[in-house]
Amino acid sequence: MADLVDSxxxxxxxxxxxxxxxxxxxxxPHYAALWHTLAKQSSGGKxxxxxxVRLAYAGFGGIEEDLATxxxxxxxxxxxxxxxxxxxxxxxxxxRGGPNVAARFAARAIRYGTDxxxxxxxxxxxxxxxxxxxxxxxxxxxxxxxxxxTRRARLLDILDRAVFVSAAGELADVVNAGEVEPTSMSxxxxxxxQKTAVYxxxxxxxxxxxxxxxxxxxIAALERFGRFIGVAFQITDDILGVFGDPxxxxxxxxxxxxxxxxxxxxxxxxxxxxxPRIAVGLGDPALEDAEAExxxxxxxxxxxxxxxxxxxxxxVTLALYELEAGNLPEPLASELAAxxxxxxxxxx
Amino acid sequence: MADLVDSxxxxxxxxxxxxxxxxxxxxxPHYAALWHTLAKQSSGGKxxxxxxVRLAYAGFGGIEEDLATxxxxxxxxxxxxxxxxxxxxxxxxxxRGGPNVAARFAARAIRYGTDxxxxxxxxxxxxxxxxxxxxxxxxxxxxxxxxxxTRRARLLDILDRAVFVSAAGELADVVNAGEVEPTSMSxxxxxxxQKTAVYxxxxxxxxxxxxxxxxxxxIAALERFGRFIGVAFQITDDILGVFGDPxxxxxxxxxxxxxxxxxxxxxxxxxxxxxPRIAVGLGDPALEDAEAExxxxxxxxxxxxxxxxxxxxxxVTLALYELEAGNLPEPLASELAAxxxxxxxxxx
Numbered sequence: 001m002a003d004l005v006d007s008x009x010x011x012x013x014x015x016x017x018x019x020x021x022x023x024x025x026x027x028x029p030h031y032a033a034l035w036h037t038l039a040k041q042s043s044g045g046k047x048x049x050x051x052x053v054r055l056a057y058a059g060f061g062g063i064e065e066d067l068a069t070x071x072x073x074x075x076x077x078x079x080x081x082x083x084x085x086x087x088x089x090x091x092x093x094x095x096r097g098g099p100n101v102a103a104r105f106a107a108r109a110i111r112y113g114t115d116x117x118x119x120x121x122x123x124x125x126x127x128x129x130x131x132x133x134x135x136x137x138x139x140x141x142x143x144x145x146x147x148x149x150t151r152r153a154r155l156l157d158i159l160d161r162a163v164f165v166s167a168a169g170e171l172a173d174v175v176n177a178g179e180v181e182p183t184s185m186s187x188x189x190x191x192x193x194q195k196t197a198v199y200x201x202x203x204x205x206x207x208x209x210x211x212x213x214x215x216x217x218x219i220a221a222l223e224r225f226g227r228f229i230g231v232a233f234q235i236t237d238d239i240l241g242v243f244g245d246p247x248x249x250x251x252x253x254x255x256x257x258x259x260x261x262x263x264x265x266x267x268x269x270x271x272x273x274x275x276p277r278i279a280v281g282l283g284d285p286a287l288e289d290a291e292a293e294x295x296x297x298x299x300x301x302x303x304x305x306x307x308x309x310x311x312x313x314x315x316v317t318l319a320l321y322e323l324e325a326g327n328l329p330e331p332l333a334s335e336l337a338a339x340x341x342x343x344x345x346x347x348x
Numbered sequence: 349m350a351d352l353v354d355s356x357x358x359x360x361x362x363x364x365x366x367x368x369x370x371x372x373x374x375x376x377p378h379y380a381a382l383w384h385t386l387a388k389q390s391s392g393g394k395x396x397x398x399x400x401v402r403l404a405y406a407g408f409g410g411i412e413e414d415l416a417t418x419x420x421x422x423x424x425x426x427x428x429x430x431x432x433x434x435x436x437x438x439x440x441x442x443x444r445g446g447p448n449v450a451a452r453f454a455a456r457a458i459r460y461g462t463d464x465x466x467x468x469x470x471x472x473x474x475x476x477x478x479x480x481x482x483x484x485x486x487x488x489x490x491x492x493x494x495x496x497x498t499r500r501a502r503l504l505d506i507l508d509r510a511v512f513v514s515a516a517g518e519l520a521d522v523v524n525a526g527e528v529e530p531t532s533m534s535x536x537x538x539x540x541x542q543k544t545a546v547y548x549x550x551x552x553x554x555x556x557x558x559x560x561x562x563x564x565x566x567i568a569a570l571e572r573f574g575r576f577i578g579v580a581f582q583i584t585d586d587i588l589g590v591f592g593d594p595x596x597x598x599x600x601x602x603x604x605x606x607x608x609x610x611x612x613x614x615x616x617x618x619x620x621x622x623x624p625r626i627a628v629g630l631g632d633p634a635l636e637d638a639e640a641e642x643x644x645x646x647x648x649x650x651x652x653x654x655x656x657x658x659x660x661x662x663x664v665t666l667a668l669y670e671l672e673a674g675n676l677p678e679p680l681a682s683e684l685a686a687x688x689x690x691x692x693x694x695x696x
Binding site for chain 2: 020023024027028030031034081085088089109112113114118119121122124125126128129131132133135136139140142143144146149152153156160163164165167168170171172174175178179180194
């Protein structure tokens with residue numbers, strides 16, 4: 001069942017990109033190539049958000065799989081848009097272990113004989129536009145959903161919240177990284193709730209439940225569950241970003257330290273005596289791997305790794321509590337509980 | 349009447365920004381400031397697109413001003429989003445003679461004590477996000493429009509076309525500027541039709557007409573009129589970008605030459621003996637005003653200025669022909685004819 005629905009999502013996404021590429025090709029071959037890089041960027045994701053939409057929808061008795069697929073696809077496109085624009089903001093060129101939209105399009109420019117400066121401009125242009133196109137398509141999926149007006153309006157409100165709050169989180173992330181003072185743990189947690197938990201967990205779950213006509217109290221419980229599990233998930237991701245296996249995470253374990261990313265690890269470390277060993281290299285674009293290794297040791301020594309793992313566990317506990325208190329139907333409650341536990345197990 | 353409706357658009361835009369600022373303030377003061385810069389960026393525009401929506405709607409007998417206002421606002425927000433992301437792509441800091449979103453937010457970063465590199469990052473982040481937020485809000489205005497499903501779907505298709513084709517044009521603009529060979533006149537015209545005419549003229553007119561329930565043949569005529577007049581308008585804008593009065597246009601008359609923007613002026617010049625005098629400085633970021641003055645003289649001498657003006661006039665003629673052939677109702681036909689003529693008179 002899960003596989004069937006997952007393949008429905010791939011089919012729908014594939015159809016959207018194929019149609020857009022065809023239309024783009026009528027305008028300009030470079031534009032068709034842009035859609036090709038956008039499709040590439042979208043593929044290879046874990047499709048967490050579509051799965052959450054589907055789980056919540058089926059969990060509350062929804063049976064119109066095509067409706068759920070379209071809402072699921074909207075959240076996956078939203079995610080793609082955010083990743084692409086996040087890379088523009090961070091000037092990143094790698095995503096999921098491969099070249100991102102900007103890098104692919106910059107390489108295309110080089111093949112067309114441009115100089116390095118021009119190829120950078122092509123890459124950034126492609127990334128800004130690809131994000132806009134994916135974002136627009138996400139809106140369109142919900143706007144055209146053939147359900148009654150009140151239900152569609154609620155789904156549009158959820159989408160609006162996803163965009164509105166994520167933008168706040170993305171901005172806060174950048175502001176935090178630029179501040180001289182270490183970011184407090186409460187600010188780190190608020191930022192990652194805004195930047196990730198709301199659009200990746202709360203909103204997809206709420207959208208699936210609203211689409212299925214779930215009771216308001218259940219939707220509210222799901223939203224609280226989503227925020228807690230989203231925070232647990234992101235703390236774990238940030239741990240893996242520094243201590244994980246690059247072959248699994250698809251990114252360098254030095255890059256978060258080089259960027260000076262303000263994670264739970266860093267917020268804890270800033271309150272300990274080991275802080276100077278970490279602060280010295282944090283946010284240094286020229287940080288070498290050996291120096292990063294020393295920072296990792298310091299993060300272990302000062303208890304930051306343990307503290308971050310504990311914090312993730314606590315958020316799982318809170319999420320499970322919401323599940324129980326929300327009295328959600330089975331098998332939805334058990335499935336969500338399993339997801340909650342897996343969120344932190346990745347870092348063991 | 350026109351003034352009443354115009355003020356309705358300002359009131360609606362003002363309400364959207366005020367509401368968003370309030371919600372943003374609940375999350376973070378920097379985020380509220382981001383919405384403030386977005387509102388500032390939106391103000392001071394000529395509101396051409398809202399006026400076209402309104403004209404077409406009233407011209408076909410539409411009387412529900414609140415519906416027309418919402419569609420008009422959607423196109424103005426779309427325009428704001430495109431301007432902001434266009435500035436990200438071009439690394440511009442000035443818009444309409446004042447600091448743009450990126451510049452305002454970079455200045456805020458400096459006030460908060462960041463270094464120059466960090467303030468640039470704040471500025472770019474704010475601009476990427478502000479564009480996403482304006483774009484999302486444009487979609488939301490149409491998606492929530494209280495009209496029957498088939499009419500809303502047609503409006504969503506027009507919005508989709510506006511986004512889809514503009515992205516192609518924006519990409520083509522950047523690709524053209526990066527190419528070593530001069531861009532042909534036909535490519536220049538295709539690019540500015542895609543980048544400007546479709547979303548700024550064709551789509552607002554079509555949306556107003558669809559909202560009012562105009563006959564399909566009239567909508568098609570309006571769309572053709574919109575594309576021709578949009579091209580005439582942009583050729584004229586590009587003339588003013590090089591030969592205009594900076595006090596009126598709000599931009600330096602050297603910036604288009606510094607950027608190497610491929611306009612009708614440049615495409616014509618490339619076919620003449622004066623080309624080396626122009627090519628030498630075109631796209632040189634360090635171009636000095638005296639060198640730009642010499643390029644302007646060469647553009648006059650080689651007939652590029654006359655040719656571009658003639659081309660704009662020809663597009664006005666074609667637009668007026670479409671108006672007549674389309675047999676559009678009065679006073680709409682006369683009002684549109686007047687707009688068409690004014691489009692090119694600015695450069696006399």
